[in-house]
Amino acid sequence: MKLHPILAALRKHKAGTVLIALQIALTLAIVCNAVFIIGQRIDRVNRITGLDESNLFLVSQQWVGAPNADSADGVEKLDTMQREDLAALRQLPDVASVAPINSLPLLNSSWTGSVSHKPGAQLSGKDNTRTAYYFTDEQMLSTLGVRLVAGRAFNAGDVQHQGFRDQRDRPIAIITRQLADKLFPKGDAVGKVMYTDGSNAPTTIIGVVARLQIPSTSSQGNDFAWYSTLIPTRLDANFARYAVRTKPGRLDAAMRAVAPTLYKVNPMRVLDDDSVKPFSDIRARAYRADVGMAILMGVICLILLCVTAAGIVGLTSFWVGQRHRQIGVRRALGARKVDILHYFQIENLLIVGVGVAIGVLLALGLNLWLMSHYEMTRIPLPYVLTGVLAMLAIGQAAVFVPARRASNVPPVVATRAA
Amino acid sequence: MFSYYLELALRSLRRSPGLTALMVLAIGFGVAASMTTWSVFRAVSGDPIPWKSSQLFVPQIDNWGPNGRSSDGEPPNAMGYTDAMALMRDHRAKRQSAMYQISPSVVPAEVGKHPLNVSGHAVYGEFFPMLDVPFKYGSGWSASDDTNRATVVVISGKLNQKLFGGASSVGKTVNIEGKDYRVVGVLDDWNPQPRFYDVVNTGGFSTTGDDVFLPFLTAIQTSMPNDGNTNCNAVPEESGFVGLQHSECVWIAYMAELDGAAAATAYRNYLNDYAREQQQAGRFRWAPNSRLRNLPQWLDNQHVVPSDTKVSLLVALGLLLVCLVNTVGLLLAKFLRRSGEIGVRRALGAQRAAIYAQFLTEAGIVGLAGGVLGLLLTGAGVASVGWVLPRDIAALARVDVSLLLLTLLVAVVATMLAGLYPTFRASRVQPAWQLKSN
Numbered sequence: 001m002k003l004h005p006i007l008a009a010l011r012k013h014k015a016g017t018v019l020i021a022l023q024i025a026l027t028l029a030i031v032c033n034a035v036f037i038i039g040q041r042i043d044r045v046n047r048i049t050g051l052d053e054s055n056l057f058l059v060s061q062q063w064v065g066a067p068n069a070d071s072a073d074g075v076e077k078l079d080t081m082q083r084e085d086l087a088a089l090r091q092l093p094d095v096a097s098v099a100p101i102n103s104l105p106l107l108n109s110s111w112t113g114s115v116s117h118k119p120g121a122q123l124s125g126k127d128n129t130r131t132a133y134y135f136t137d138e139q140m141l142s143t144l145g146v147r148l149v150a151g152r153a154f155n156a157g158d159v160q161h162q163g164f165r166d167q168r169d170r171p172i173a174i175i176t177r178q179l180a181d182k183l184f185p186k187g188d189a190v191g192k193v194m195y196t197d198g199s200n201a202p203t204t205i206i207g208v209v210a211r212l213q214i215p216s217t218s219s220q221g222n223d224f225a226w227y228s229t230l231i232p233t234r235l236d237a238n239f240a241r242y243a244v245r246t247k248p249g250r251l252d253a254a255m256r257a258v259a260p261t262l263y264k265v266n267p268m269r270v271l272d273d274d275s276v277k278p279f280s281d282i283r284a285r286a287y288r289a290d291v292g293m294a295i296l297m298g299v300i301c302l303i304l305l306c307v308t309a310a311g312i313v314g315l316t317s318f319w320v321g322q323r324h325r326q327i328g329v330r331r332a333l334g335a336r337k338v339d340i341l342h343y344f345q346i347e348n349l350l351i352v353g354v355g356v357a358i359g360v361l362l363a364l365g366l367n368l369w370l371m372s373h374y375e376m377t378r379i380p381l382p383y384v385l386t387g388v389l390a391m392l393a394i395g396q397a398a399v400f401v402p403a404r405r406a407s408n409v410p411p412v413v414a415t416r417a418a
Numbered sequence: 419m420f421s422y423y424l425e426l427a428l429r430s431l432r433r434s435p436g437l438t439a440l441m442v443l444a445i446g447f448g449v450a451a452s453m454t455t456w457s458v459f460r461a462v463s464g465d466p467i468p469w470k471s472s473q474l475f476v477p478q479i480d481n482w483g484p485n486g487r488s489s490d491g492e493p494p495n496a497m498g499y500t501d502a503m504a505l506m507r508d509h510r511a512k513r514q515s516a517m518y519q520i521s522p523s524v525v526p527a528e529v530g531k532h533p534l535n536v537s538g539h540a541v542y543g544e545f546f547p548m549l550d551v552p553f554k555y556g557s558g559w560s561a562s563d564d565t566n567r568a569t570v571v572v573i574s575g576k577l578n579q580k581l582f583g584g585a586s587s588v589g590k591t592v593n594i595e596g597k598d599y600r601v602v603g604v605l606d607d608w609n610p611q612p613r614f615y616d617v618v619n620t621g622g623f624s625t626t627g628d629d630v631f632l633p634f635l636t637a638i639q640t641s642m643p644n645d646g647n648t649n650c651n652a653v654p655e656e657s658g659f660v661g662l663q664h665s666e667c668v669w670i671a672y673m674a675e676l677d678g679a680a681a682a683t684a685y686r687n688y689l690n691d692y693a694r695e696q697q698q699a700g701r702f703r704w705a706p707n708s709r710l711r712n713l714p715q716w717l718d719n720q721h722v723v724p725s726d727t728k729v730s731l732l733v734a735l736g737l738l739l740v741c742l743v744n745t746v747g748l749l750l751a752k753f754l755r756r757s758g759e760i761g762v763r764r765a766l767g768a769q770r771a772a773i774y775a776q777f778l779t780e781a782g783i784v785g786l787a788g789g790v791l792g793l794l795l796t797g798a799g800v801a802s803v804g805w806v807l808p809r810d811i812a813a814l815a816r817v818d819v820s821l822l823l824l825t826l827l828v829a830v831v832a833t834m835l836a837g838l839y840p841t842f843r844a845s846r847v848q849p850a851w852q853l854k855s856n
Contacts, residue, residue: 019746019747019750022743023744026743030737064596065595065596068641069658165643237643269523269533272534289726292805293729295805296730300730300733303447307443308744310440310444311440311444311744318752321755322755373725374728
């Protein structure tokens with residue numbers, strides 16, 4: 001098929017042609033970037049925390065009129081209260097294990113610091129590695145379901161306690177494999193020494209866990225999302241958090257038992273609706289905005305593609321109606337049905353082709369603009385290429401019905417007056 | 419004449435129901451997507467205290483030096499205890515308050531009721547008049563209450579309802595963290611969004627408002643710990659809450675009321691003088707790097723409007739643009755299909771202006787129909803944003819009369835704009851040529 005007659009015909013429909021091409025270009029630009037945003041959000045949400053997330057819940061509670069955590073005496077009293085709570089929870093029939101912990105992955109509360117090879121390094125120095133601390137005890141591994149890949153776990157003798165705001169040396173720690181690889185690329189972190197928060201006292205790495213995400217899901221945390229450090233210490237304050245692993249399938253029963261049990265230990269405390277929540281709730285809350293954004297972008301993309309496809313159907317239908325007679329003439333002169341079909345298909349391919357060419361430039365431009373104004377990374381080429389193919393396919397699909405109607409125009413039309 | 423054009427337009431639209439439906443749907447969806455995202459954007463980017471925001475200022479003091487600055491040279495976005503106290507002592511603004519977020523427990527007087535946890539702020543007495551906080555009963559506390567570390571409290575209407583059944587509780591006591599506080603004021607409905615007085619700790623938006631306000635110095639004296647962010651450039655040398663107060667860690671929000679540009683300049687100079695004094699005293703080893711922003715500038719600087727909200731609005735506007743381009747194409751097809759009819763009208767003496775009127779009426783009707791569909795879809799969209807957006811933000815988006823009017827207006831104006839070029843083409847139809855070819 002020769003392109004010349006198609007081009008000549010398009011020149012007669014400049015406005016319509018330009019409008020379709022423009023619409024294709026804008027659609028491609030927006031859809032590429034929107035789908036890229038969706039992809040980024042899905043990647044974020046699918047990050048593995050390293051926890052065994054089923055049958056896990058968190059208790060956050062606060063004591064009323066608790067002893068002052070700033071005095072040595074108060075710290076001891078608070079620690080006794082915390083140990084009573086832990087003992088009571090561990091005795092529940094549906095509970096497998098319990099660990100005190102200052103936060104959990106995806107929970108909006110974190111304690112971050114930095115680790116270094118050298119003692120006395122500046123806290124915010126450039127050669128330090130940022131980390132998030134989990135202060136917990138020897139039941140941490142079984143409660144969180146984190147996998148130890150080297151060294152040993154904490155034992156009961158390792159566990160210290162301190163006031164929430166007290167400064168104390170940290171003789172031992174377990175770190176994640178990602179942090180271990182960063183600090184000791186040779187893979188021999190166990191037994192090595194690091195210094196936390198610019199301290200002069202060494203911390204010996206006694207174990208390495210496969211993976212444990214930091215609490216923060218904010219963009220500031222992206223650089224060190226897997227750099228967690230576990231310290232065998234119970235923190236004593238007027239509030240405490242307990243991670244609880246239940247026996248399989250006993251999550252609801254165990255959660256229901258928490259409030260009565262803890263009130264029995266000590267009624268002077270705050271336990272409200274938010275105090276006992278399964279990990280699935282923590283996850284849903286952490287990623288709500290991401291999931292929402294992905295859904296919103298998805299809906300907009302869908303509307304956009306439908307509108308564009310419908311637009312192509314509409315305009316092509318109009319052209320087919322307008323050229324009714326000419327099609328009849330072509331058929332009468334010997335063109336086969338398939339020639340007419342191909343004519344409209346190739347015409348569409350040409351217009352959409354020009355549209356996507358402009359659209360690719362617009363998509364990259366929009367991406368650059370978003371990068372300069374918002375937190376956005378460079379769009380990978382596969383996204384753009386997929387978008388181009390999708391637009392071409394949608395164009396062909398949209399043109400098919402009117403084109404087939406055109407191919408069904410009988411040659412006899414040529415003999416009738418318009 | 420208009421009713422005639424109306425009739426013509428309706429007849430023409432009825433003649434090609436598919437094309438008409440397509441245009442109405444495109445306009446409806448485009449407008450609804452834009453208006454839904456706009457309602458969210460409008461809610462989060464609004465000025466929480468429009469009558470006063472230009473007089474409220476947030477000072478920043480650089481107590482960390484070059485190593486602690488962000489990449490754009492900004493000092494910390496909160497204050498350390500030392501500087502906050504110095505600024506309060508100097509008292510250079512018309513009104514000012516240092517504040518920190520607290521989360522104490524409240525013990526109901528009724529026997530058998532479990533304690534509850536409330537959020538609040540420790541503030542100075544000037545906080546209430548400075549922010550025009552509305553009171554239902556009583557008032558805030560005095561400067562002498564501040565200095566005497568009085569055990570007084572201002573509670574929210576919600577907490578008053580919970581503890582005292584809504585009656586005036588002024589003069590009664592509330593047990594907070596095991597200590598009795600005398601209620602001096604009960605707030606009326608006050609839930610500013612964003613929570614502008616402390617955006618660093620609230621992230622800007624929160625559905626749960628502050629329930630208690632205590633005097634700052636009283637809270638410090640009873641060592642009521644801060645509940646918000648604490649950022650340190652070095653580990654505090656001493657332990658405990660007192661150690662935090664002696665450290666350079668930042669955890670205190672600060673706001674000052676300044677009338678006019680001259681007062682702002684004076685205060686800015688004061689901040690620099692203060693930093694220079696600290697430099698001379700050897701506490702700061704760097705030149706002053708203070709900031710003083712008024713509230714709108716501060717909210718912008720702290721990126722209170724989530725970037726997701728802006729991106730969604732942009733993408734939705736992009737959708738509207740595509741829908742309009744689509745409408746231009748379809749209207750063009752529709753109008754030019756009637757070249758014969760136009761030719762006849764022109765040949766019978768119709769002016770170009772008459773053709774314009776006829777076809778813009780038709781475009782307007784499509785726009786109006788799209789707008790009505792858009793209204794329904796916007797209603798559905800706003801109702802379902804709670805499903806996709808964080809609760810704190812979704813709760814702010816609402817449909818009101820201005821949003822409804824805007825939806826209709828955008829739909830009609832946009833469609834008429836889209837109809838301009840097709841109408842122009844229609845008006846250029848040569849009557850003679852059309853008549854001949856028929």
